[in-house]
Amino acid sequence: MTGAVELRGVTKRYGAAEAVRDVSFTLASGAVALVGHNGAGKTTLMKLMLGLIRANAGSVQVLGENPAAGEFAARRRLGYLPENVSFNGALTGRETLSFYARLKRAPETASLRLLERVGLGEASHRRVGTYSKGMRQRLGLAQALIGEPEVLLLDEPTTGLDPALRLAFYDIVRELAGRGATVLLSSHALSELEDRADRVIIMDRGRMAASGSLEELRRVARLPVRIRIRPGSEAPVLLAGLATARRLPCGALEVEVADHRKVAVLRALLCAGSPPEDIDVLSPTLDDLYAHFLRDREPAA
Structure with a gap:
């Protein structure tokens, strides 16, 4: 299998510390979430893909090239947004984007239109030194999007963005992925990524703990499904025999059942003489899966 990004047995050490250990994966088109705690190796992986650092072992290929080679x-054809953006405060937003467009040999007119897209049109002639943290983050995003990159690496991209701009940002990601780009998103905001990533890679202390679509990870984890109801008169009786049934502060009842049993439980509830007023079926979230795959990790050496 080939893809825009291919890592094979990659290890990166800093002295005696292993930031990344024997990591292998292939990234094709689409949006991929790279998740893990601080120090899990997410930023190190991005730096390896950019050619900013070299692996001690294994191979890295990005768009068919070794990014650590002298001529990359x-x-x-790459876009990169670091976790902490930094720009020359004396330049305006427009001057900053023009500078990066020239570096990438991309059309300046098209690049400057990105300022409108990230909500900086009215502030484009202001000096970056007057920008708020959120505005600098938006400028960083515009910079990463210059030239319609084929591979887009985004490290904590929505930090400092308000809810409306976060939605606009994910619209851009969906559009790029729909055109065939590979978008790698590293973030601690797992709930944001849950319905927006085609694939999830979970990192744990430099190792890849799990990889797959959300549904694939759910099948592997085999976590219970939660059924939450506003009960009719017979629902409490039906649920009483289930050890995990509990009443929530809002008055609803919640029960955990194995995924293969959820249909039987729902059928029993709906066919009762007094069916529930409302039912929600809650599959394991990305937060649940993340906690599961890290729960049984072996102690650090």
């Missing part, structure tokens, strides 16, 4: 022509 594919860099112009």
